[in-house]
Amino acid sequence: MLIRFLRWRNRYYTLFLMAIYIAPVHAAVDISGFATAGLIAGDTENSFVSGPDVITESAQFGADNILGLQVNADINSKVSVTSQFVAKAVEDSYDIYARWAYISYDISQQIAMRMGRMNFPGALYSDVQEVGFSYPWVRNPIEVYTLLPITSHSGADLFYHFNALNADWVLQSSVGSFPPFDAIGATLEIDLAYGLSLVGFTDYGKMNFSVINIEDTNIGIYAGGVELDVDIDIAFFSAGFELELGNILIISEAMKKEVKNNPSSDLYSQSDMFAYYLTLGYRFGDLLSHFTYSDTRSDHRPAFFPSGAPLPGSPPQSIPAQYWLAPDDMMVPSNVELFLQKSFVAGLRYDFNSQTAFKIDFQRMIMDEGSWGLFYTDPGDEVDLISVAVDVVF
């Protein structure tokens, strides 16, 4: 029942309306899906990180291209299997992955549990991050959604559903691990992740609070032909809401990342940081115009090392000191660890019909002094991007 409630809520946000029943089957298999196709123009010559993806100039077409199929089978009134298959242009060239593959069990009307691979509940749009149709922008505000570049984990979670203060609430506790996966241009592996998330649904919108701790996060970064490991524990705190009052839409999220370095790390990462955004929108019939301001804060700053300069700290065990040099112009911490920038996004979304949306976003990213923001090479003071996307759900 609860899973059905959540699925219904998901449906509310993603409008998975149509179900195709393919007979004959042993259980009713319900198939729905989503797709996005887009293009990026503007200052695209510098590669950058966006959520778990790396966007290069060759992805001007393709950066947002995605196809997803969600397949659900009810085994009986309490047990079901849910899977989400995703093919993305920026992830192994459209190879198909099972982003979700979990078995759920309704313990009672209020309590349900899931086991397998499922969405990782870190932010307001974590569970629908790949479903462009479910949010106003072409892609979620990059500063917050790159801070936690993880969308799914292997593990178990427990949902508790209750009503209070004129809202439906879902308290979700999760525990899991991450066998090696590719994200933010590196290979990540996490031994243990656990967290608690509280989501409230009202007639006017949704709010979300999450606390997450991930231990023994291993990030394998290639630099100058050598793989270097960053081994850290990270604590995330996030809060966000989505509010619709008449024609006015307000969305905001704030996320904090605290990093603890483990002794086995090759590199020392000083990358505690804070990111947030505020979106204001106004609906004119099928048109939604919106404006977003995003920013980041940190007590730390990346340091620039020109190609060939000695790198800080003692070299990792396998590298002699005389070779512990920057292989290219680089920042330490890198752009995937600490990015300091702000951005302004002005966008327009047009809902062709209940299953198709057209979006255009104008984004200006302004780097903090001494930072390359989300970019792998020096992007200069500011970068302007125009992104266009078509989103469908079916």
Added chain:
Amino acid sequence: MAYKRLKRHSLLAVLIISAGAAHAAVDISGFASAGYIASDSDATFISGSDVISESASFGADNTLGFQLSADINKQTTVAAQLLAKGTVDSYSVAAQWAYIGYKLSDGVSARMGRLNFPATLYSEYQEIGISYPWVRPPVEVYAVLPLATYSGLDLFYSFGSGQLSWLIQPFIGSSPEINAVGGRGEANLVYGGTLIANLDNGKLSLTVTQADGVEFIFSTGGVDLSLNIDMTFLSAGFEYEQNNVVLISELVNKNIHNNPQGDIRTISDMMAGYITLGYRLGDFLPHFTYSDTQSDHQSAFFPAGSALPAPSPQGIPAAFWLAPQDMIMPSNAELILQKSFTLGLRYNFSSQTTLKVDYQKIIPDDNSWGVFFSDPGDEVNLLSFAVDVVF
């Protein structure tokens, strides 16, 4: 407007063609497992064709599979099994099976394409947890032959009826490169035959397999090294159930012949077996398994920096032919010497859902790391939990 209508019609046509519903009924079924492993060792290990590391404490047994079959006509069938696993490329979806089946006559049929490799009792269902009592099939036997599929053709000849029916299955094929047991493997030619007897109370299986030109590449200290071998597998197994007593046993023997193309030689002929005894109590099945391995050979230990056995592979000067880290030769992927005891409980929650818990004690032989990639000590205790469903 007219364009819109035309487009809609074309789209409909495409949908009809792609669904194929008008001509062949597509039968979809599926299976899923989700699990958890706790261990008193951090050491990564091999289980079947998978590598289970600490980061897979959740995820090691997570599997999602869809089986699709379409009857083209009375004789011809297309079948596919699409599989996503936590331990294989982070849940990337691959066609584990993809074949065309043709019924030649009553009792004789042929298949061609990518097929399951019929080497052991549970080869066909190795990914479908609900089909066996344990969380995962006994590691000693199922890691000796980590090849689950091949590309080729096979023939089924079935005869007998009533209480005893027989199936003879000759097969031939090759195996393009696959990732398994932490390396990359391919086989130029695989052939053999299986004889299966189906009884009212159980099943008996005998298989002879020859794999020629098996090349296995693994990385050590940043260098790719290759093994090139021919292998002969002999396996025999049965499962039997009478008066609530469940008895399962398998024995597999591996003989190795080294080919000159390999960088290194392997001396890893071995035998592995297990016996499982269970007793069905309604929907519960408590069971106990003893597994063991035997070989005339032993692995040798090389501490980091020590000289590895001569001659060094071509391309590596003798002075650099050193162990990049503590290692054993033959490695854990070649020669597994250990025994284990597994105590498990399976609960059939419904006809399509089971819960399982296994407690396993693995005891590596002296001088062996067993299935582990680093020294696990004298023994390792594993606690595994899984939920399996079919739909």
